[in-house]
Amino acid sequence: MSQVPGTDKKTKLLVYTIEECPACGQKTKRAFAVGDYVTKDGAKCTKCSNQTQISLVYAESSKPSR
Amino acid sequence: MFMLTSEVLQVPFDISTLTALFWVGFILITFFYQTRLQSYLALNDISRGLNKLGVMKDKARKEAIDYLVTVGKAPNDPTQRVDQFLDYVTIMPVDTDPSGIMPKIDHVVTTNNERVRAEVGALLSSQGGQANPVTVSIGENLLEVATSLNQIHKIVRHFYLLGKKTNSYFTLIQLQMLMPMIIQEADALLNAVDSFKMGQPVGDGIGPVVVSRYMQGKEKRVIAKDTVMAITEYKGRKLYVLKADGPMAYVGQPGVAIKKVIEEMGVKPSAIVMIDAALKLEGEKTGEIAEGVGAAIGGIGVEKFQIEDAATTEKVPLYAILVKQRILEAITVMRKEIAEAADKVTQVLNRVIEEKTKEGDDVLVAGIGNTLGVAQ
Numbered sequence: 001m002s003q004v005p006g007t008d009k010k011t012k013l014l015v016y017t018i019e020e021c022p023a024c025g026q027k028t029k030r031a032f033a034v035g036d037y038v039t040k041d042g043a044k045c046t047k048c049s050n051q052t053q054i055s056l057v058y059a060e061s062s063k064p065s066r
Numbered sequence: 067m068f069m070l071t072s073e074v075l076q077v078p079f080d081i082s083t084l085t086a087l088f089w090v091g092f093i094l095i096t097f098f099y100q101t102r103l104q105s106y107l108a109l110n111d112i113s114r115g116l117n118k119l120g121v122m123k124d125k126a127r128k129e130a131i132d133y134l135v136t137v138g139k140a141p142n143d144p145t146q147r148v149d150q151f152l153d154y155v156t157i158m159p160v161d162t163d164p165s166g167i168m169p170k171i172d173h174v175v176t177t178n179n180e181r182v183r184a185e186v187g188a189l190l191s192s193q194g195g196q197a198n199p200v201t202v203s204i205g206e207n208l209l210e211v212a213t214s215l216n217q218i219h220k221i222v223r224h225f226y227l228l229g230k231k232t233n234s235y236f237t238l239i240q241l242q243m244l245m246p247m248i249i250q251e252a253d254a255l256l257n258a259v260d261s262f263k264m265g266q267p268v269g270d271g272i273g274p275v276v277v278s279r280y281m282q283g284k285e286k287r288v289i290a291k292d293t294v295m296a297i298t299e300y301k302g303r304k305l306y307v308l309k310a311d312g313p314m315a316y317v318g319q320p321g322v323a324i325k326k327v328i329e330e331m332g333v334k335p336s337a338i339v340m341i342d343a344a345l346k347l348e349g350e351k352t353g354e355i356a357e358g359v360g361a362a363i364g365g366i367g368v369e370k371f372q373i374e375d376a377a378t379t380e381k382v383p384l385y386a387i388l389v390k391q392r393i394l395e396a397i398t399v400m401r402k403e404i405a406e407a408a409d410k411v412t413q414v415l416n417r418v419i420e421e422k423t424k425e426g427d428d429v430l431v432a433g434i435g436n437t438l439g440v441a442q
Contacts, residue, residue, distance in 0.1 A: 032264070037312065037441050039440070039441040040441065
């Protein structure tokens with residue numbers, strides 16, 4: 001998984017890719033992989049077997065927010 | 067006891083006299099040498115910051131070279147060319163007669179951008195081969211980061227040495243006061259390296275993320291350098307949607323594109339809506355959305371000028387939707403709060419289109435920002 005320094009250097013940011021099914025709207029969150037980009041085709045939807053698409057790539061802190 | 071001490075030590079005064087003498091001496095020294103003392107402390111402080119900046123610029127340079135060698139598969143050692151590149155300067159046009167300066171700035175900046183791309187392309191492509199455009203664009207951005215850090219280090223070093231040489235108290239104090247902000251900005255630039263290398267969307271790419279949703283499945287055409295446009299429909303309005311060509315790390319030429327749509331294609335839009343990232347003030351929340359009027363675009367000012375010029379000539383209202391973030395968040399991997407604002411921005415954009423235009427109108431929508439990791 002891609003890790004980058006957080007804003008305060010003590011926290012690490014974990015980068016995730018969100019795959020969304022255009023047919024049923026199911027969203028799947030997985031670790032970012034090099035080569036991922038928004039609108040790229042993702043895996044088959046686990047619910048309806050349609051082709052998913054990457055809708056977002058974002059980072060969140062590895063520490064749970066208080 | 068005190069008298070005894072002075073008698074034993076055979077000195078003609080007691081301890082209270084010594085204390086008084088110490089304080090008089092201390093006051094005299096601080097009175098006459100206060101600025102020197104503070105200059106000394108400032109020099110130490112700046113020197114520490116300068117060392118930190120030196121480490122940062124060396125790291126950015128090394129990362130850029132490593133990327134060109136490992137990912138870009140540069141056929142030859144790029145070190146020498148990268149070092150030459152770091153010291154390359156862009157000379158801005160004369161501004162004592164500012165009339166007509168914008169096309170001149172545009173010309174100089176375009177020449178520089180083309181040169182950077184050509185240089186990186188040449189470094190990466192083997193004989194006759196074409197380098198991957200995503201890799202070239204990331205290489206360009208990494209070199210720009212390394213150049214910026216090199217420049218920051220050089221300027222700080224210049225004022226540090228100048229202040230030291232001339233013993234200028236005010237030069238040193240001003241530099242010392244600015245150092246935390248300079249280090250913060252340099253730190254943000256260095257952190258951007260990781261996101262660029264991985265090809266991850268950055269916070270500045272929120273405009274392209276929103277706009278890409280309107281472009282999916284539609285035919286795209288290149289409307290300006292590194293800029294694509296698609297035509298779509300929303301509630302009876304014809305939308306001309308444009309963004310930089312992704313997933314490359316491009317910002318495109320939205321100014322040229324908007325001018326072309328209005329002047330060359332003869333489209334008379336009822337509104338131009340621009341979506342961009344905006345620097346937040348301390349106390350504001352990351353991912354907060356602000357609405358406004360005017361051209362929402364940063365940079366050197368050329369694109370903003372072109373958009374304002376085209377909009378003013380045709381009397382087209384300009385609307386802005388901004389997503390607040392810190393400089394560090396704008397140039398590093400997109401934070402969750404910013405990404406989650408995309409849905410809200412889409413709702414705001416739809417509302418603005420519905421409120422400000424009517425069925426049958428043409429609307430221009432521009433997603434402004436670096437489109438790394440965001441295709442269309």
